[in-house]
Amino acid sequence: MKRNPNFPFAPAKFPFFYGWVSMAAGTIGVLCSIPGQTIGVSVFTDYLIDELQLSRDALSTAYLIGTVASSSILTYAGKLYDKFGARFTAIFSAIALALTLVLFSFSTGIAGRFSSLSGIKYSIVSFTIVSILFFVLRFSGQGVLTLASRNLIMKWFDKKRGFANSISSAIQSFGFAVAPLFIAMLIAEFNWQNAYLILALLTILFVGFAYIFYRDNPEECGLIPDGKITEESANKNNAFTPSKDYTLKEARNTWVFWIFALSICFSAFFITGFTFNVISIFESVGYSQQKALGVFLPTSVVSILSAFIGNIVSDYTRLQKILGVYLLACLLSALGLAILHIPIGYYVLILGNGVMGGLFAVLASLTWPRFFGKKHLGAISGLSMSLIVFASAVAPLFFSLIFTTTGAYTYAGYISALMVVVLLVFFGKAKNPQLN
Template sequence: MKRNPNFPFAPAKSPLFYGWIAMFAGTIGVLCSIPGQTMGVSVFTNYLISSLQLSRDALSLAYLIGTVGSSLFLTYAGKIYDKFGSRFTAIIAALGLGVTLILFSFSHLLSEAISQYINIGFSTVSFILISLLFFFLRFSGQGVLTLASRNMIMKWFDQRRGLANSISSALQSFGFAVSPLFIALIITRFDWSTAYQILALLTFIFVIFAFLFYRDNPEECGLIPDGKIIEPKVKSLPTFKTKKQYTLKEAKSTWVFWVFALSLSFNSFFITGFTFNIISIFESCGLSEEKALGVFIPASIISIITAISGNILSDYIRMQKLLVVFLIGCLLSSLGVAILDYEIGYYVLILGTGIMGGLFSVLASITWPRFYGRKNLGAISGFAMSLVVFSSAIAPLFFSRIYTLTDSYRIAGYAGVVSVVILLIFSVKAKNPQLQ
């Protein structure tokens, strides 16, 4: 399949360096993945439990099955991305996401029809169906569409990679923060089934957008990263030159890959478990649903500031230093959940969630091309993404079972604290392999 980068128009003829257009397009792509992200799912959780006649543990288990299954295919999806590029990959992922959202909107009716046809209990059928739908939702949305969009942005920049990602991350952080409120507003105005259909329509519109504006890399368009060769103004500043293009096998053999990948995976694990059960977590502490959803606004402000600062600093400092700050944010967020019964816990939770949310996009986007080059970026980032997605799969059931057994989420918070302390110890040796 030919990529045809000059159709329907040639990026090289753009009066503005096309990398900035690709940055904006990729940002829209990441935002369109929200229905497949945890915050997109969490708003529908209670409606799915009620309509599909499932317990919270059962829905969490279905989420686990679907998400773990999707994580097993993301490395292969990354290789497809390397071969066919961001436009083809994003279009296929968005089409899959849109169809899945339509099926979600009719999941209760489909379960009832199948149950009557094969004479099996409604709850059993709905559990199997929702597990399958979660597979396609997480694979297409959180996995492939996000991977294709983020990698495209990174390929268009080198010395300005941090600046470009700072703008993208700020927009993403704001979009992710307000999305639960936006989706909740649609549900209130219509109903949860119609809300899924509206999100599907927006996703199908994005397919046309991706066809028009997605381009995989500057070289195939007759351009170079950043639009021109940029030399550092201060010679003492690091330039982070890529000396070796790593294969996936070589990347996995380095210590630093696992430190960063597991740190990003912890973020996905904890924030998924928290967001998926956020209303229940706050209610268990005697706090309202409004206060629960209200966490996202102040956290997003901190996240935007952190994302902009982290991305700009990433052009000048080692990723290891940003990793340490990121893990401190993870530590605070975990501690916030553990002590949410106290008023201080609410503010600790917001601060930690904001810090780790802002720096997640920095580490997830910039680390892999800087450490391992762009040649096999899809395979390497795809494998890292599979670990992130796998971690997110376990979290809802982990949180749910802790609550079922202890009538509190406190232990989940303390477990997070212990895990982050271990990662902080390991981060001491998290050096860029290009420097060795």
């Protein structure tokens, strides 16, 4: 498949460095993945439960099945990304995401038709259908589209990678913060089925946008990362420029890959479990629904500041140091949940979630190209993404089972804190392999 990087226009002829266009385009791509992210799915949860005649546990199980299944093939999707590039990978995933959103809109009718034709109970048919739809939704949205869009930004920058990602991360954090309100507004104005159709239409519009503006890397366009390199910038941060391109097999045989990958997974695990059960979590300690939903705004402010500062600092320091701060924030989040029944727990949770979320955006984007090079970036980040998706899949059920068993979420916090402590034990091995 020909990439045709100079069609419909040549990036090399732009009046300024095209990497900034790629940064903006990749950021929009990540935002377009929101319907496939947990924060996008959660807004529709109660409507799907009612219309598809499923219990909350049944819908969570369908979500688990679909998400775990999607995580199992994301590494292969990353290899396809390495072969075909960001443009065609993003287009493919966006088309799949749009079609899935359309099918979600008609899921009740589809389930009803299959049930009447087959004689199988409606809830069984609806459970099967929604499991399949969750598989495609999570694979295309949270998985492939996010992977292609993040890697697009990373490939166009080297020494300015942290600065470019700081701008992108801040916009992403704001977009993810307001997305539930936007989707809820669509549902209130047009009903949940039409809200899915509107999101599908926006995703289809992105397909055309991606074809016009996505370019996989600067080299195939006759450019170099960062644009024109001055002598000063060429001598700056040479220690952070990879000298070796690792294969997937070589990367996964290193300690540092698993320490960073599992650390990044913790954020996906904790935030997903927390978000899915946020109202129940706060009600279990006597807080109102308004108090529960109100936690996201201050958290997003802390997240945006953390992402911006973390990305800027990353251009001048080792990622291992940022990982240390990130893990301490993870520990605060877990302990904040465990002690949420006392007033200070609320503020500890906000601080922990905010810093953890902001630095997640730093580490999930910058680690793999800095540590392992860009040649096999799709395969390596694909494996990381598959682990992230898997972690997000098991979290809702884990939190739910803790609550069902104990009547509270306290032990979910303590067990999560123990996970972070284990990661901190191995923190000393999280060194950049390019510097060994």
